[in-house]
Amino acid sequence: MLTTGKPILEAARSGHYAVAQINLNNLEWCKAALLTAEREQAPLILGVTEAAVNYMGGFRTVAGMAIGMNEDLNITVPIALQLDHAGYEACLQAMDAGFTAVMYDGSAKAWEENLEQTAALAAICRRRNVSLEAEVGSIAGEEDGVVGTGELASPEQCEAISACGITCLAAGIGNVHGSYPADWRGLSFETLEAIKAKTDLPLVLHGGSGIPEDMMREAIRRGICKVNVNTECQQAFAAAIRTWVHSAEGQEAKSDRLPRFLAPGVAAIERVIAGKIRLFGSAGRAFG
Numbered sequence: 604m605l606t607t608g609k610p611i612l613e614a615a616r617s618g619h620y621a622v623a624q625i626n627l628n629n630l631e632w633c634k635a636a637l638l639t640a641e642r643e644q645a646p647l648i649l650g651v652t653e654a655a656v657n658y659m660g661g662f663r664t665v666a667g668m669a670i671g672m673n674e675d676l677n678i679t680v681p682i683a684l685q686l687d688h689a690g691y692e693a694c695l696q697a698m699d700a701g702f703t704a705v706m707y708d709g710s711a712k713a714w715e716e717n718l719e720q721t722a723a724l725a726a727i728c729r730r731r732n733v734s735l736e737a738e739v740g741s742i743a744g745e746e747d748g749v750v751g752t753g754e755l756a757s758p759e760q761c762e763a764i765s766a767c768g769i770t771c772l773a774a775g776i777g778n779v780h781g782s783y784p785a786d787w788r789g790l791s792f793e794t795l796e797a798i799k800a801k802t803d804l805p806l807v808l809h810g811g812s813g814i815p816e817d818m819m820r821e822a823i824r825r826g827i828c829k830v831n832v833n834t835e836c837q838q839a840f841a842a843a844i845r846t847w848v849h850s851a852e853g854q855e856a857k858s859d860r861l862p863r864f865l866a867p868g869v870a871a872i873e874r875v876i877a878g879k880i881r882l883f884g885s886a887g888r889a890f891g
């Protein structure tokens with residue numbers, strides 16, 4: 604059942620669990636995420652980067668697929684369709700196409716401009732019943748051209764942007780996009796507590812791939828309500844297909860049928876998604 608991010612995140616905050624945001628990269632990923640959420644009876648957010656939107660054809664293609672599949676597969680758990688790390692114009696295009704949630708990422712802009720554009724979008728999102736995630740500071744790593752130098756968000760900036768009428772807030776607490784470096788110093792719970800002292804909004808952790816499970820549980824216990832996962836699914840999908848292609852079964856002629864070829868990858872991402880849903884505590888929480 605398609606909804607906005609707002610009820611999903613508010614339920615997560617009051618229930619002390621986190622919702623998984625799983626990125627869509629094609630039809631198989633959309634289906635894997637929806638079916639796994641339904642099987643786990645978990646709310647879920649489908650995230651789509653602008654690069655993935657362009658790859659798949661455009662906003663209407665992605666929205667049409669996600670909305671149609673939600674209905675065709677009789678998905679009953681709450682699902683939001685969110686544009687991930689986007690500019691102002693792309694957020695508007697996504698809303699026009701039927702996305703129920705957008706993330707405006709003004710972190711590469713001057714702070715005043717980020718604040719101003721976030722506030723302007725918040726007013727539009729409120730009118731159009733679309734949830735809005737904003738970002739303060741930058742999150743290290745590379746994601747579709749948005750590059751940040753790993754940092755801890757300013758609690759004062761978190762307070763100011765929260766007053767704009769946004770739905771949830773992404774703030775750097777030492778997390779990074781992509782794989783974590785060997786010398787990573789871990790999440791800063793001190794920063795998380797300082798941000799929580801300044802805002803009641805649901806907090807979002809980007810770069811959810813590769814954070815040790817104990818550290819993840821602690822972050823959720825301390826108020827993280829949404830965790831974005833992409834890299835781990837990408838790695839699992841590619842590794843499973845690569846292994847299968849080189850196997851005896853994969854070398855058979857009948858393996859050239861597309862569904863058969865992609866099936867090992869689909870099974871692998873379904874395992875990753877189910878594992879995250881359980882780790883984040885959202886399994887069985889679709890209806891309270």
Ligand SMILES: [Zn+2]
Binds near residue numbers: 742831
């Ligand atoms: Zn991100």
